[in-house]
Amino acid sequence: MKRWKDCPFEIWLSIDRKIDTDFPYDNIVISSSPKNLVRMRDVDFITPYVIMMQDDHWLIDDVNTDKILECIEIAKKYNTGNLRLLQDPIAYDVFDTKLNLMEYKKGKAYRISARGGLWETEYLKNYIAKFEDFWEMERLGQKYSCENDKLILCTKHRTLPIIDAVHKRKYTEFAYAMLDAAGLDYEREIMRCKDSLISDIKGTIIEINPELITGIQSILNIGHKQKY
Structure with a gap:
C-alpha cells in the first residue's frame, strides 16, 4: 500500500463479485450476498485481532506501524472488544490520560462502529452472526x-x-481533490454545496442528541445508508 508500505499484516478482501485488480491482496x-456482514460469515479468520475497513475509507497519510503494534498490546492488556483507531464520533470519557485513550461507555450512540477499529476477532464474530450489514x-x-x-x-488521536x-454514493470534495492531485479519473458524482449542507444539518442534529436520534432511527427503521 502506498500509505502503509511496511504493513506487517495480511490484507484480505471480502466482496460479492470477481474483480480485476493489481493490488496484491493476500486473500480474496x-x-x-450484497450485505457486507453476511459476506463476512464466509471469512475464515486466522488471527486474534482484525482491523476492519470499508472501501470508502481512504488513508490520507502514512500509517505508523509501531503505533498500530502498540495498540494491539493495549487491546490485549485491557481485553477490549474494539479499540477504535480514531475518534468518530467524538468520545468524551477519558480512560487513560498517559496512553491517550478514550472510552465509549455503554449506552452511547455509535459505541459500535465499522470505522477503523482494531477488533478482537471472537468479539467481532458476535456482530457478524447477529447483524447483516454495517448500518444495522x-x-x-x-x-x-x-x-x-x-x-x-x-x-x-487518529x-x-x-x-x-x-x-x-458521492465523493466528498476532499476525496475528489485527492483523486485530482493524483491524476486519477473519478467514477462517482462529487458532493456539491447542497449535498454538504444537508449532510451538515443532519450531523448537527445527531451531535445535539445522538442517543435520541439513533433510537428513533432504529424504531422507525429509517436512515439506512445507500448501497454504493
Whole structure:
C-alpha cells in the first residue's frame, strides 16, 4: 500500500463479485450476498485481532506501524472488544490520560462502529452472526454491546489516518481533490454545496442528541445508508 508500505499484516478482501485488480491482496473471499456482514460469515479468520475497513475509507497519510503494534498490546492488556483507531464520533470519557485513550461507555450512540477499529476477532464474530450489514450493526449494535462484557476504547488521536471518501454514493470534495492531485479519473458524482449542507444539518442534529436520534432511527427503521 502506498500509505502503509511496511504493513506487517495480511490484507484480505471480502466482496460479492470477481474483480480485476493489481493490488496484491493476500486473500480474496467472494460471497454472493450484497450485505457486507453476511459476506463476512464466509471469512475464515486466522488471527486474534482484525482491523476492519470499508472501501470508502481512504488513508490520507502514512500509517505508523509501531503505533498500530502498540495498540494491539493495549487491546490485549485491557481485553477490549474494539479499540477504535480514531475518534468518530467524538468520545468524551477519558480512560487513560498517559496512553491517550478514550472510552465509549455503554449506552452511547455509535459505541459500535465499522470505522477503523482494531477488533478482537471472537468479539467481532458476535456482530457478524447477529447483524447483516454495517448500518444495522451501528444502529442496533450499541444496545447489543451492553450485553457483552468488553471495553470499547479509542485512541485520542487518529492512529489510523483514514477519512470517509464517499457519502450518499458521492465523493466528498476532499476525496475528489485527492483523486485530482493524483491524476486519477473519478467514477462517482462529487458532493456539491447542497449535498454538504444537508449532510451538515443532519450531523448537527445527531451531535445535539445522538442517543435520541439513533433510537428513533432504529424504531422507525429509517436512515439506512445507500448501497454504493
